Amino acid sequence: MGFLAPYAEYVYAAFRIMTGLLMLQHGTQKLLGWFGGIPEGMMPAPMLYGLGSIELFGALLVAVGLFAGPAAFLLSGTMAAAFAIGHAFNADQNPTGSIVPLVNGGELAVAYCFAFLFIAAKGSGTWSVDAARGAK
Secondary structure, eight states: OOTTTTGGHHHHHHHHHHHHHHHHHHHHHHHHOOOOOOTTTOOHHHHHHHHHHHIIIIHHHHHHTHHHHHHHHHHHHHHHHIIIIIIITTTTTTTTTTOOOOHTTTTHHHHHHHHHHHHHHHHHHHSSSHHHOOOO
């Protein structure tokens, strides 16, 4: 047991909230053009709006803790696809053809994938809308 074990639920809540808020930035970047937006032509419009919607609304659900498990599971899959499509098997972004995240620039996608997988397994937890409404 770690020395923060008595506070594990609160540390998890902070982790869930911050992970959601960080991903929310990616969604607003794609959908609203915030934080510099996405360069023109970087991805097709349907992909841009689809991914942006999942990132924005899924991340918002995770951050507030409303149906965080299912939302995080969807985001985890989205990040796995982002790694495969945008980094591992994208010749423009990855001329070396390496599947190693450090080499192909996909570390963040992999980290988000597993962070959201953990949230999907654990659920909303404390400091969440689900906890306030008594949901399991």
